[in-house]
Amino acid sequence: MKKFIHDFQIISNRRINKEYFVLSLASENQIPEIKPGQFVQVRVDNAPNTFLRRPISVYDVDYERNILYLLIQIVGEGTMILSKLKSGEILNLVYPLGNSFSLPDGEKALLIGGGVGVAPLLLLGRWLKEQNKEPVFLFGFRNSGLLVDIDLFNRFGKVYIATDDGSTGEKGVVTQHSFLRNVSGDIGMVYTCGPEVMMKAVALWAENNDIPCEASLETNMACGIGACLCCAQETVHGISHVCTDGPVFNSKELVW
Amino acid sequence: MKKFIHDFQIISNRRINKEYFVLSLASENQIPEIKPGQFVQVRVDNAPNTFLRRPISVYDVDYERNILYLLIQIVGEGTMILSKLKSGEILNLVYPLGNSFSLPDGEKALLIGGGVGVAPLLLLGRWLKEQNKEPVFLFGFRNSGLLVDIDLFNRFGKVYIATDDGSTGEKGVVTQHSFLRNVSGDIGMVYTCGPEVMMKAVALWAENNDIPCEASLETNMACGIGACLCCAQETVHGISHVCTDGPVFNSKELVW
């Protein structure tokens, strides 16, 4: 897929909760096709410690209005600066990068996200729905204050929620959710994105239930386009690179 | 004089022309006495190449309203960032720094500034007037588009202007201004601030006319408080430091 470097204009910067915000970005150029799971490399200007671009998954795309959406969590200087951007300001992106999630075998697909890891699952849900699949979302958050755009996900499938403190949905982590105890054999694929411990637990659950599982990984990245080999991930086939061979990996390939 | 490190809130950022702007800064703390010629060290956040503070002269002080004014020219990354600050934002200053201009012997004083070098001359004019002296301003600018707050200076004394292209006042550099050809012997002191070539020409003119001359110098600074010895200036007494022995020097002391 051809990659682009484009300036986007910020249409809105919507704060969803204390830690998360959504940037809506418009381009003068036609946004190319973006597959679920792909990401962009965002340039963060004016900060000594955000020298490199920041990889961010595509949350959603509106091809008609030519708008790209990013869901971002504030974790450090770079994301803090992004959180303060105002509409009208310019953001430079290199995109679309990485591989993408694949189609499930059966009808149903289970999309398990933790925290900001839900980001790539919105576009994935949209795509699955378009492919006449039936996505079901299972999300884990620390507490009800950190919930994310549940209504948007609801358009594509049912959303189950677990919170660490039980303030919304069930109390506990996603893999403890009762939904997982009642699933019948009709889930064609589990997709997961979130903290590594969560993804590992999800992958284990999927393996135990003989369901294929795809996980979207994060590593430190420099180039994002396969040139620097910094984003190494060990797999059963040797070293892979998260920015080109990933970020989506079949859980059985991963040595983690 | 005791030095302070204070956060100031930006009250307004007034753009005077394409290159210059005036920041009005309010403090929760009582602003200490600031003498004409003294400067502040401004911290410029969030830029890899504006790692050090930036020295800026005090343009004016309003002790009643507790407001400090800085006149700044955009010349690089640091001043560019400062030019974009909005009211409500915070600026951290270390101040007041440096020595100050001294009182003239006679009644009249001639204040010769070039470009943004007029900055310290406003507070100086105010002070001279308060001391019942008669300041006269002679300013050089590249063209009429770069003129600075002439009405503010006018409150304290008459303002003569030279521009490189003659678009306002006389055409030419300040030392060619006809005012200098007609001065009688009653000028007690010449004060000058601006580009070094201009200050040297002014100092030469003053020496030729037997008038004492004080020049406000600029050098690269790191600490601004005499600790690093980076701001060296050769004088007839050996190495002096612009941040503590200056920025104001008697022109006869300077080896430049």
Added chain:
Amino acid sequence: MVNLSVNIGNLHLKNPVTTASGCFGYGTEYEDFIDLGKLGAIFVKGTTGSKREGNPSPRMVETSSGMLNSVGLQNKGVDYFISDIYPEIQHYNTHIIVNVSGSTIEEYVMVAEKLNDLEKIPAIELNISCPNVKEGGMVFGTHCPSAIEVTTAVRKVYNKTLIVKLSPNVTSISEFARAVEGAGADAVSLINTLLGMAIDAEKQKPVLATVTGGLSGPAVKPVALRMVWEVCNSVKIPVIGIGGIMNVTDAIEFILAGATAIQIGTANFIDPCVTVKVINGIEDYLVDKDITDVNDLVGALKIAH
């Protein structure tokens, strides 16, 4: 029209702007962003005698105005390069220069010998300065007799342009430059990365799996510029300047210090189009300064005495 072309030994570059090894893949990665044919040359990835997996993850961490990497020469080996990569990239309308590494002199020689036969590879760059592999690389770059030995040995089997890439992690880089000049190098390139380290204070662990890594980016530019200037005053062969070049001003600084050509590394990660911008910028600078030949800028730094 200004002349931008320069010579490195027998090698004629259409302009002084090239890409640093390990930072530009095999060029293909950047084809969507720039016309590779505009570049003076492409220095491709470090290539060794046989396949190397490289170091474990994490391999990269950002630092103030820089980054540390510990990729560790991951590559599929020279034979794979010749059979699978070379055919794909030989059509580029620019020079491809292979960065060569090894653990032993024999490995360097073997790789150089094999590359010598490739028509479209007019030069190699001996990497005797990689800080990220245990044996080899770095030891040749920080021990002068070894640097001489490996250069001499490779010179014997390689008859095209031989560039030796120097390590900055030494007391006197000029000593190494003079040594490899004497051993037959046609040019030197510098600097490779400075050996550095990062710690995660929260986890109380090193950030990189290998503990230490190589520092690159604008943080190292002042050191790189000083070393290039020192080396230019010490050798007669051309010098290729590397280290923290982010824009045209940085590139001009290295050329003024005496570099005949420059390499851009880390900057490609931030702006994949940076190389072409620098080329255009050098042309604009020359026009602006009324200089008709970029060679007149090489070493033109005015030093007061």
Added chain:
Amino acid sequence: MVNLSVNIGNLHLKNPVTTASGCFGYGTEYEDFIDLGKLGAIFVKGTTGSKREGNPSPRMVETSSGMLNSVGLQNKGVDYFISDIYPEIQHYNTHIIVNVSGSTIEEYVMVAEKLNDLEKIPAIELNISCPNVKEGGMVFGTHCPSAIEVTTAVRKVYNKTLIVKLSPNVTSISEFARAVEGAGADAVSLINTLLGMAIDAEKQKPVLATVTGGLSGPAVKPVALRMVWEVCNSVKIPVIGIGGIMNVTDAIEFILAGATAIQIGTANFIDPCVTVKVINGIEDYLVDKDITDVNDLVGALKIAH
């Protein structure tokens, strides 16, 4: 209550946070901003046998996340220090450590001998690493036999705590650390500045009057941290970590790498209160991590094997 105090040889510091020589004047410059009595120690300006004017202007230029300086040991000489400065600063409620420089071994010895008699100066720091003076300083720091010689000579006449400050501009800083340890140093401090250079592309001239200068600030932190870690693994005497420490996280990183104390230099220029913030921050960190003694943090870096 956590214990913040550490020992450098016989010297007891109330906490590990000190100020780097040349960046904190004689302390007086910072009295308006902080309570000097809170500091572990103050390393005052480089002091030589006789008065030095230092280098011509410009002496400083900013670089990406750093600065280059070429102050060149400007000071009024040891006799002036003893007669005019010492009386003014000896009342400080913290240790004053004098940074000692010279062009010859005799000069180092003479200065050390004179300082030995000052009751309130419990230690000196031998600066064998200043890159900004032509003769002396740097040569002792980049030539191992000279480093040994000067340390041995000073050790003979100086019987309080002797710290030797090492240059980073060498191939193996551990070699120097071991050498001066053998020659009788009670501690080593590192790093001094990295030799660098800046060019004004517009004027086509070096920015600094001396052409080259010493690089400090966060840009050098990864290199400093690596060297501190290396040296801590090579010597038994305490190590004082220096280089780009801007905040408490940076300080903790150096302590984890093995530094018993740290010096803060350039950061004082940006925030004159930084030292006290770092002291408070270390205390908070220890409380947060349930560590009762900062000495338990020294070298506590966890390395996977």
